[in-house]
Amino acid sequence: MRFTDVELDLGDLRLRTLVTTDAALLVEATSREPGRSLWGARPVGPYSLRDAQAALAAWDPATAAQFCLGVLRGRRLLGAVGLMPEHPGSTELAYWVRPEERGRGIASRAVIAATLWVHDELAVPRVWLEIEPGNEPSLRLAQRVGYRFEQRMPQHCRAWTHQDAERDSRHDCLIWVHTSDGTHHPLSGAPHQDAAADEEREQ
Numbered sequence: 001m002r003f004t005d006v007e008l009d010l011g012d013l014r015l016r017t018l019v020t021t022d023a024a025l026l027v028e029a030t031s032r033e034p035g036r037s038l039w040g041a042r043p044v045g046p047y048s049l050r051d052a053q054a055a056l057a058a059w060d061p062a063t064a065a066q067f068c069l070g071v072l073r074g075r076r077l078l079g080a081v082g083l084m085p086e087h088p089g090s091t092e093l094a095y096w097v098r099p100e101e102r103g104r105g106i107a108s109r110a111v112i113a114a115t116l117w118v119h120d121e122l123a124v125p126r127v128w129l130e131i132e133p134g135n136e137p138s139l140r141l142a143q144r145v146g147y148r149f150e151q152r153m154p155q156h157c158r159a160w161t162h163q164d165a166e167r168d169s170r171h172d173c174l175i176w177v178h179t180s181d182g183t184h185h186p187l188s189g190a191p192h193q194d195a196a197a198d199e200e201r202e203q
């Protein structure tokens, strides 16, 4: 399969591979971003055209080991889901939604679609997320769409306060997993309770 031209139809939304020529779309989508960068540590806030080109180059399916699917309504970029194949049976997902569109179920729909596509089209049984313990929206999303909490990895993630890895601090990360073995499927967005995960989050 060519990852350069993946396209998933979600009705009013469309997921398609982002390529380097989509940089202007990424600049527009981040224009009101107050927080830290979307696909990497830097920049914080809106992307310049150069930032966007560099970010998309890192996700270029033609040259990189990862690629991303933009979430579009019409020609407007609302967010993206990044896919990072780890080994033949396992792929990590990462995602973001532009600030003005958050809280409307867009990431949930995109993550469900991307997860099913990875299972069904790529025949990858394990899809996983790496989430910071304080990222409440992302944790709620993982739970809502049918991922299960797997483990807390102590000091696993870089804080990216320093460009130099040696000088950077690290923090714990929570690993959430979805498998295609039938034990749990992405749902249609219905929330459900997971007492173990809630307990873990509070630690």
Ligand SMILES: CC(C)(COP(=O)(O)OP(=O)(O)OC[C@H]1O[C@@H](n2cnc3c(N)ncnc32)[C@H](O)[C@@H]1OP(=O)(O)O)[C@@H](O)C(=O)NCCC(=O)NCCS
Pocket: 038, 094, 095, 096, 097, 098, 101, 102, 103, 104, 105, 106, 107, 108, 109, 130, 131, 132, 135, 136, 137, 138, 140, 141, 144, 189, 191
């Ligand atoms: C995480 C993120 C992608 C969620 O996108 P979204 O489109 O707003 O998500 P959804 O609307 O599908 O909502 C998913 C869940 O998060 C909850 N949520 C959304 N915004 C929230 C907020 N500000 N605070 C708490 N919960 C929030 C929703 O209520 C929903 O949970 P529920 O079903 O239990 O009500 C978005 O907040 C984002 O882009 N954040 C910055 C980048 C990031 O952190 N990415 C994840 C890295 S692991």
